[in-house]
């Protein structure tokens with residue numbers, strides 16, 4: 001890995017040389033923005049619009065990084081103190097300059113060239129660049145990762161800029177069951193931009209908060225069961241939890257090798273499709289990725305406004321009938337919209353194994369036993385760990401020894417999941433639970449439902465969408481659906497509010513393994529017909545003021 005870092009340094013040196021050589025050229029190719037150019041609003045701008053502005057030289061990647069840094073500055077630790085970002089990339093501006101010049105010389109590498117993206121703090125970024133990878137814990141501070149995570153390497157190869165590390169629920173919300181979503185020892189308690197001190201959900205909380213208000217062009221999250229879909233639900237975003245094995249988990253701090261998946265969290269289906277197209281694909285360092293179909297589709301080709309015409313979609317009512325009635329009512333209304341777009345709605349289309357799914361504790365058995373093994377494997381792969389932790393037992397002891405930072409009263413003291421996980425072994429009961437999950441989630445669950453009702457996909461409110469797909473390893477895509485009415489009571493901040501006026505929620509499409517292309521097409525058709533996201537903005541103080549006009553030419 002030293003070899004790789006050296007190579008990287010040489011590359012940086014070479015790129016600076018190119019920048020220096022281009023200085024004169026630069027003077028002649030200065031940005032001249034015609035008076036008529038209106039910069040896109042960074043709150044909502046799409047990746048395609050940004051790419052267009054970069055390509056037409058209305059602004060540069062450097063401008064974009066400066067603008068996003070200023071927006072982060074406004075709301076992260078000041079003002080509404082949303083705590084969405086733990087670290088920004090100290091090399092982002094230099095990298096943007098190199099990529100800007102490469103664009104002049106050779107054109108863009110991909111639709112993501114020069115586009116600033118945030119990644120969850122579970123996703124490794126090369127140590128030489130200066131950022132830490134810690135899952136929000138002081139236990140991994142200053143640890144040296146061997147290389148970029150597989151998905152980060154793919155982002156960089158596409159010309160994307162890693163803008164920073166997003167906050168999260170510490171350890172993927174799998175430290176203690178009573179730790180609120182969005183808290184990590186390093187990041188503090190993050191909150192929603194839609195409800196002051198509102199629940200951002202998790203565990204990819206910061207990726208959700210930041211993308212919702214335009215602190216970056218988009219972000220990556222990771223999900224074991226709900227960690228992409230739920231923060232997208234709560235932060236009014238589109239999120240894709242890919243089939244386990246479509247995107248590499250190499251270099252991603254794990255919970256369970258059987259369920260973890262990395263995916264995009266974006267403001268639109270088109271943005272999510274653009275990012276997924278880049279991060280999907282095989283990675284020799286994650287053998288789950290080797291069994292995916294031979295070629296990664298260009299998911300932007302799935303953006304078909306009429307895709308719902310002739311589709312058959314099923315509603316597994318029993319899984320959510322008793323949930324929040326405002327959400328169920330909005331979901332019911334959306335079925336009418338989807339029907340008008342030409343789809344056949346099969347309602348109800350119950351999972352044949354609903355009762356067993358609800359009674360099953362198999363997922364917990366698997367996740368608890370995997371966490372202990374998979375975390376130790378991740379740490380063993382690090383080049384250096386200054387705190388000396390090696391195992392889950394070490395992490396538990398570290399938290400006790402650093403209770404003032406990690407087990408902070410009154411809300412954040414719990415590490416019961418760690419303790420329960422430490423008490424597991426991968427015994428026969430574990431292997432039985434693993435087999436039961438495959439059977440319950442795939443064979444007698446999602447696949448049985450699709451087959452029984454002859455469906456193309458399942459539709460369900462997003463906040464209950466992740467469970468069966470999690471144990472199956474199957475894909476889910478969520479799209480904004482609506483907002484809690486202003487009449488709902490604002491729940492107390494303990495320390496975050498679980499409910500309040502304007503709290504967003506989404507609708508999800510669930511399918512079989514590697515059905516992302518089709519799910520994206522359905523989600524796009526629904527999004528284009530409804531444009532629900534902009535029906536409610538974040539609360540005023542949570543919307544940063546800085547725009548491109550404030551940085552271009554300054």
Ligand SMILES: *[C@@H]1O[C@H](CO)[C@@H](O)[C@H](O)[C@H]1NC(C)=O
Nearest residue numbers: 087088090130131132141142
């Ligand atoms: C990473 O952590 C080290 C140790 O606390 C700190 O000095 C460094 O600034 C951190 N990196 C960033 C980009 O914040």
Ligand SMILES: *[C@@H]1O[C@H](CO)[C@@H](O)[C@H](O)[C@H]1NC(C)=O
Nearest residue numbers: 304305306307308309310311
């Ligand atoms: C869009 O979807 C519709 C309905 O499935 C299909 O008939 C049409 O061929 C699709 N268009 C493209 C460009 O794929």
Ligand SMILES: *[C@@H]1O[C@H](CO)[C@@H](O)[C@H](O)[C@H]1NC(C)=O
Nearest residue numbers: 317325326328329330332347
């Ligand atoms: C939603 O639709 C289902 C099925 O038609 C119905 O039973 C239920 O009462 C509806 N719920 C709400 C809140 O509208």
Ligand SMILES: *[C@@H]1O[C@H](CO)[C@@H](O)[C@H](O)[C@H]1NC(C)=O
Nearest residue numbers: 356359360361362365433436
């Ligand atoms: C796992 O699922 C099977 C099938 O539903 C069930 O019989 C078994 O009791 C479950 N085990 C646990 C630990 O929940």
Ligand SMILES: *[C@@H]1O[C@H](CO)[C@@H](O)[C@H](O)[C@H]1NC(C)=O
Nearest residue numbers: 416419420421422423424425
């Ligand atoms: C540890 O596991 C054993 C066997 O499964 C169980 O009986 C015991 O209650 C567990 N202890 C804790 C602290 O979870």
